[in-house]
Amino acid sequence: MGCSGCRVRFNFGKALSKVSVFFTMVLIFTYFFYCLTGFCDSVPRTLYSQRALDGEYDTLDDRRRILEERRPRLFPDAPPQRNRTASADAQQVDAAGQLAQRMLDSEPEGAPSNGIPVSNTFGTKRFPQAIIIGVKKGGTRALLEFLRIHPDVRAFGAEPHFFDRFYDRGLEWYRNLMPRTLDGQITMEKTPSYFVTKEAPGRVCTMNCRTKLIVVVRDPVTRAVSDYTQTLSKNPGLPSFQSLALKNSSTGLIDTTWSAVRIGLYAKHLENWLQHFSLSHFLFVSGERLVSDPAGEMGRVQDFLGLKRVVSDKHFYFNQTKGFPCLKKPEGSSRPRCLGKSKGRPHPQIPSEVLQRLRDFYRPFNQRFYQMSGQDFGWD
Numbered sequence: 001m002g003c004s005g006c007r008v009r010f011n012f013g014k015a016l017s018k019v020s021v022f023f024t025m026v027l028i029f030t031y032f033f034y035c036l037t038g039f040c041d042s043v044p045r046t047l048y049s050q051r052a053l054d055g056e057y058d059t060l061d062d063r064r065r066i067l068e069e070r071r072p073r074l075f076p077d078a079p080p081q082r083n084r085t086a087s088a089d090a091q092q093v094d095a096a097g098q099l100a101q102r103m104l105d106s107e108p109e110g111a112p113s114n115g116i117p118v119s120n121t122f123g124t125k126r127f128p129q130a131i132i133i134g135v136k137k138g139g140t141r142a143l144l145e146f147l148r149i150h151p152d153v154r155a156f157g158a159e160p161h162f163f164d165r166f167y168d169r170g171l172e173w174y175r176n177l178m179p180r181t182l183d184g185q186i187t188m189e190k191t192p193s194y195f196v197t198k199e200a201p202g203r204v205c206t207m208n209c210r211t212k213l214i215v216v217v218r219d220p221v222t223r224a225v226s227d228y229t230q231t232l233s234k235n236p237g238l239p240s241f242q243s244l245a246l247k248n249s250s251t252g253l254i255d256t257t258w259s260a261v262r263i264g265l266y267a268k269h270l271e272n273w274l275q276h277f278s279l280s281h282f283l284f285v286s287g288e289r290l291v292s293d294p295a296g297e298m299g300r301v302q303d304f305l306g307l308k309r310v311v312s313d314k315h316f317y318f319n320q321t322k323g324f325p326c327l328k329k330p331e332g333s334s335r336p337r338c339l340g341k342s343k344g345r346p347h348p349q350i351p352s353e354v355l356q357r358l359r360d361f362y363r364p365f366n367q368r369f370y371q372m373s374g375q376d377f378g379w380d
């Protein structure tokens with residue numbers, strides 16, 4: 001009797017443990033099945049982890065922020081470094097460029113191969129609806145940094161160079177570089193070399209023929225000197241400006257094969273873009289007015305982008321030491337900041353007759369550009 005009772009209890013115990021093993025297995029399989037189908041990602045998070053992620057949204061959400069945390073700041077708020085030299089600055093700029101390049105070379109985070117928009121609870125990676133396509137040394141960095149304080153603008157911080165250098169990496173690679181945006185926010189990037197790249201207009205149109213295009217233009221003579229100043233800062237042994245700008249000093253013929261000269265032929269480059277985009281897709285920003293009246297020029301830019309006029313004169317102050325407008329409160333900071341040392345640096349003295357020769361050379365191209373754009377920039 002006693003023994004049969006034991007057997008019954010023993011069998012019952014065995015059956016119970018088999019059932020619990022079975023249910024545990026079912027639970028484990030169900031969990032793995034849901035995880036494999038991606039459901040785990042959308043399981044509601046605990047209040048604690050949700051808060052932690054909300055904090056990260058502001059600081060670490062996209063590659064641009066990570067990149068900018070690692071590279072030298074565009075707005076130098078780091079403690080002042082003593083004994084810095086021009087070449088140290090140039091090296092810092094180069095190191096930043098190399099880092100940006102390494103990051104662009106690596107596979108974008110979460111790169112999809114199926115063409116499905118990459119989205120999570122914090123927004124979607126979209127192609128830029130607006131691009132600052134030029135011009136080199138026009139004031140493109142200032143414009144992008146000014147735009148970034150607008151809550152409805154999110155921009156990739158480095159220059160992606162997709163439509164000129166990295167087009168073979170494909171559109172998905174490009175989209176993955178972009179920061180996530182919420183509905184109603186605009187995705188932007190700036191790469192000033194697009195304006196002078198023959199293939200760029202067709203390629204941008206292949207992405208989206210309704211892309212808004214912003215060109216910051218500056219007196220082509222000053223722009224050429226600025227371009228030369230940048231190259232000189234990286235290569236102090238560079239020949240003089242005049243020897244590069246003139247084919248022959250006695251004839252005074254301008255060397256249009258020199259990129260610092262060629263970039264300033266705005267009418268020619270615009271003609272190429274107009275093969276693919278109508279004029280209504282362009283906004284021409286005056287690089288000069290971006291310095292003398294940043295709020296006024298930003299008003300035009302915000303209107304063009306269909307944004308509320310949020311960025312206004314209360315965001316700027318004129319920094320006497322720098323000689324340029326600076327931001328009272330740039331994006332992601334509560335302290336006033338100016339652009340870095342490579343923006344707004346002193347230009348070398350160029351003989352006035354060389355500058356005059358260049359001015360004469362550019363005049364007809366400038367006139368043509370005023371006609372095409374419908375704006376007189378007053379460079380002559």
Ligand SMILES: Nc1ncnc2c1ncn2[C@@H]1O[C@H](COP(=O)(O)OS(=O)(=O)O)[C@@H](OP(=O)(O)O)[C@H]1O
Pocket residue numbers: 135136137138139140141142192225226227229287290291324325326338339342343344345
């Ligand atoms: N607010 C402010 N602060 C500093 N610099 C300013 C600003 N607004 C416009 N600029 C002018 O921007 C010029 C550099 O242009 P870019 O940013 O387009 O250069 S780059 O092509 O990205 O290298 C840069 O040219 P340089 O003066 O020759 O250095 C500046 O004149």
